[in-house]
Amino acid sequence: VPYRDLRASAEAIAQEVDEQLADWFGDPRLRAVELLETVHYREQRAYLIGRLFGESRFCPLVIALTHEDDGLVADAVMTSRDDVAILFGFTRSYFHADLETVGDAVVFLRTLLPTKPVNELYTVLGRAKQGKTERFRHFFHHLSTRDEHFSMAEGERGMVMAVFTLPSYPLVFKIIRDRFAYPKTVLREEVIQKYQFVFRHDRAGRLVDAQEFRHLRFKRKQFEAKVLEDLQKSCASALIADGDELVIRHMYVERRLRPLNLYLREVDEGLALRAVLDYGQCIRDLALSNVFAGDLLLKNFGVTRHGRVIFYDYDELCLVTDCRFRELPAARSGDEETHSGAWFYVGENDIFPEQFTEFLGLTPALKQALLDRHGELFTAQWWLQLQTRLQAGEVFDIPPYRADVRLGVRPDHSLPVPFSLTRDE
Numbered sequence: 001v002p003y004r005d006l007r008a009s010a011e012a013i014a015q016e017v018d019e020q021l022a023d024w025f026g027d028p029r030l031r032a033v034e035l036l037e038t039v040h041y042r043e044q045r046a047y048l049i050g051r052l053f054g055e056s057r058f059c060p061l062v063i064a065l066t067h068e069d070d071g072l073v074a075d076a077v078m079t080s081r082d083d084v085a086i087l088f089g090f091t092r093s094y095f096h097a098d099l100e101t102v103g104d105a106v107v108f109l110r111t112l113l114p115t116k117p118v119n120e121l122y123t124v125l126g127r128a129k130q131g132k133t134e135r136f137r138h139f140f141h142h143l144s145t146r147d148e149h150f151s152m153a154e155g156e157r158g159m160v161m162a163v164f165t166l167p168s169y170p171l172v173f174k175i176i177r178d179r180f181a182y183p184k185t186v187l188r189e190e191v192i193q194k195y196q197f198v199f200r201h202d203r204a205g206r207l208v209d210a211q212e213f214r215h216l217r218f219k220r221k222q223f224e225a226k227v228l229e230d231l232q233k234s235c236a237s238a239l240i241a242d243g244d245e246l247v248i249r250h251m252y253v254e255r256r257l258r259p260l261n262l263y264l265r266e267v268d269e270g271l272a273l274r275a276v277l278d279y280g281q282c283i284r285d286l287a288l289s290n291v292f293a294g295d296l297l298l299k300n301f302g303v304t305r306h307g308r309v310i311f312y313d314y315d316e317l318c319l320v321t322d323c324r325f326r327e328l329p330a331a332r333s334g335d336e337e338t339h340s341g342a343w344f345y346v347g348e349n350d351i352f353p354e355q356f357t358e359f360l361g362l363t364p365a366l367k368q369a370l371l372d373r374h375g376e377l378f379t380a381q382w383w384l385q386l387q388t389r390l391q392a393g394e395v396f397d398i399p400p401y402r403a404d405v406r407l408g409v410r411p412d413h414s415l416p417v418p419f420s421l422t423r424d425e
Contacts, residue, residue: 004071012407016077041096060084060112076406094126155259160315174252177234194314204289208312210252257302278309280374288396325383
């Protein structure tokens, strides 16, 4: 496929590189550029991945290409390790790359992302089984060197999942409970189907990659007493006692995030505002990829080290096109208005967006900021319009990088930029 204008794309890339590297000790001159021969593909973009070398330092170089009607166009340039780490993150769908030896690519990427776990690089390159194997090996090696116990994961107790963690390692382990707390009505088989759906669907950078493991063996003494007690009471069917060891028949393993409800209590006003606005953006991004999170309580979202808000509670997740979005009916009498429950019929798939903010527990200022930035998310009309367009086959573009690394785009840096449903934006 030819470029729309190869020279114009090259000049735009060069200008963007100059601007992004302006802080290279006042000397942004480049000595060399290296690029992997293999092009990496994901969703609607292709990526050229390499390195830029200066006098005494180097940095990543990732060029994102889009295929427009009249040819290829350079859409973005990334030289920041944080930007590239998010691009290769655990909330993204896997790349498609015809790599002759994936190990060599992982070694190269490790020079760009030295803190990124090797298992995550294998996984995001589409080698999910090898990624699981690397994660298993690294974790159990770490566990063998620590005098430490598994503890309950921070946050509210899961109604569907028992969740524990090793404090020194950035993972959580999730086991489906034998019985779910009220008012959950979902079945075990349905929960498993939700996780399989997340594995197959475009995660839009807003869903954690959950790896499924079976028959993992742990020493009983490695668990805190209250963790062991909770597992034995609520997850007995998933456990096999074997002497001084415990075998877990089935579990999911994910990267650990800071629960959003806890995060908002711990940070200053500026970071709290940023997180709440990105919470709205998370709901929007998922919706544009035809995913409705279901339970929008803050406890079901987490914050990454880059400050991005991610959804990780999948038992009520569903397609936007399967939902029935409704406006709240107006009360016809005083009795109906003061009724403690719903005085009107509510179907199984009925959703009332006007109620989304009622139980979030946000401060008045944060709630108002959320409404000011993402108010349309709390109207049935927005969701109904989105449904119509999704059902018509429209595919929405959700760029997996910041707007200010896109060529020719200079957004307002004071607030995150939402993706609009308006066609001309």
